[in-house]
Amino acid sequence: QLQLVESGGGLVQPGGxxxxxxxxxxxxxxxxxxxxxRQAPGKEREGVSCSHSSGESxxxxxxxxxxxxxxxxxxxxxxxxxxxxxxxxxxxxxxxASRFRTCPRASVFPIDFxxxxxxxxxxxxx
Numbered sequence: 001q002l003q004l005v006e007s008g009g010g011l012v013q014p015g016g017x018x019x020x021x022x023x024x025x026x027x028x029x030x031x032x033x034x035x036x037x038r039q040a041p042g043k044e045r046e047g048v049s050c051s052h053s054s055g056e057s058x059x060x061x062x063x064x065x066x067x068x069x070x071x072x073x074x075x076x077x078x079x080x081x082x083x084x085x086x087x088x089x090x091x092x093x094x095x096x097a098s099r100f101r102t103c104p105r106a107s108v109f110p111i112d113f114x115x116x117x118x119x120x121x122x123x124x125x126x
Contacts, residue, residue, distance in 0.1 A: 002026040002115045004034075004096050009120030012086055016124070020081040022096030022117060029053075029072065033103045034079040035113055036070060038092035038122075045095070045110050050103030051079050060108050063089070086124045093119040 008020040022034060035050040047060040049070040057070045067086075072079045079096060097113035104112050 002098065004098060004115055004117035006094065006096050006117040006120040009094060009122045011123045011125065013126050014087055014124055016086050017082070017084045018086065018122060020083065020094055020096075020120060020122075022079045022081075024077045024079075024098065029074045029077045029079070031100065032098045033101055034070075034072065035097050035099070035103060035108065036079075036081045037095045037097060037110060038090075039095070039119075040089075040092040043092075046092075047104075047108035047110075048094075049081065050108065052103050053101045058103050058105070083122070086122075088124045091122060091124050093121050095119045 003025045005023050012018055033052050036048040037045050038048055039045040049059045051057045051070045051072045059065050067084050069082045096117045098115045099113045
């Protein structure tokens with residue numbers, strides 16, 4: 001059974017950095033595209049970035065371009081989301097999710113992904 005587990009969230013000051021990890025179990029990461037989403041209180045779940053099984057990536061949220069980057073280590077079955085220059089509006093629960101091989105090319109929706117992790121809280125506050 002495919003499972004995803006996120007870690008790395010926490011409390012950070014504005015301007016700080018965090019690196020989130022998403023570890024896959026139950027299969028090999030090579031088969032899967034992994035997306036990162038986030039959901040702030042009272043808001044819809046938003047697609048942030050996605051890593052194709054090939055290693056190429058795509059960013060969906062204009063608000064994070066130039067600050068967040070996604071990467072993967074297939075040997076460790078782990079996808080990372082490096083978040084720099086964090087802002088209070090980045091505060092949310094961050095989720096990773098999987099789908100077969102490729103990321104959606106344009107708009108992304110939670111329904112595009114089959115398996116989800118439990119989420120990790122990121123709070124940006126002074």
